[in-house]
Amino acid sequence: MNQTERGNKHSELIKGVLMKITKNKSDEELMQHVQEGAEWAxxxxxxxxSQRILYFMYKMxxxxxxxxxxxxxxxxxxxxxAPEKFDVKRSFKTWIFTVAANSCKNYFRAQKGGFLALEQAPELSTAPALIQVNSxxxxxxxxxxxxxxxxxxxxAFVLKYKEGLSLQEIALVMDCPLGTVKSRLSSATKLLGKRLAPFKASLFVD
Structure with missing residues (x-):
């Protein structure tokens, strides 16, 4: 075994050990290690x-x-x-989604013309004619x-149905009451249901 092979084997061994260490640690415990300067954490x-946050931001x-x-x-x-800004007594998941959500909002606010008013509920464009169902x-x-x-x-819809956050977690991310989250989800699903009606109707067509 040459020096390069020994080095690769050593790296794989270290990687395996770190995977075992991190597997049983909570997000908050890992973040505490980050605050102490641990790169592996x-x-x-x-x-x-990274993939969950990327998907969320891609949608937003x-x-x-x-x-x-x-x-x-x-x-x-x-x-x-600034790892010290995270309070290890909080949920890391809700915290990082909050950071991601705020980044998206700040991006849109910086654009010329901004973005649709936060509470605006526009009429969706006219649904297309009846279409055959396919994924x-x-x-x-x-x-x-x-x-x-x-x-x-x-x-609200992406956090709930794409990312699987609970209603309480969504309320924390969006910084609003639980009732507001429920109302926004209800409105979102109704509007989407209207837009996707052709798919639903086609299920009953021979």
Whole structure:
């Protein structure tokens, strides 16, 4: 075994040990290690959350993958630069989604003309004629319909049905009462149901 092979084997061994260590640690415990300067703990959190945060931001940024990638790096850079801002007594999941949500809002506010009023509930564009059900078409139509929702309706819907956050967690991320979250989810699902009606109707067509 040459020196390069020994080095690779050693690296794999270290990686395996770290995976075992991090597997049984909570997000909050890992973040506490990050605050103490542990790079391995940061890497573990990045592994756990980077794809989820990227997907969330991609949806909120109207499917702009490049911008979602940019803001994703900003979110984790905040952790590197100021880990002490996180209170380890809080939920890391709700905290990082809050940081991500605020990054998206700040991006839109910085754009010329801003974005739709937060509480605005626009009429969705006219639904297309009855169409045959297939997963690709449905997914495309759902994404288009989501982009037509007001910002807060889309945010609540994505956090609940795409990211699996509880109503209480969504309330923390969106910084609003639980009742407001329920109301926004109800409005979002009704509007989406209207936009996706052709798919539902086609199920009953021979």
């Amino acid at each position: 940061f890497n573990a959190l990045y592994e756990r959350y 940024l109207r499917q702009d993958e490049a911008k979602a990638q940019d803001l994703l790096q900003d979110v984790f850079l905040k952790i590197v630069e 690709a078409a449905f997914k495309k139509q759902l994404n288009n319909a989501l982009d037509e929702l007001s910002y807060v309706y889309k945010e």
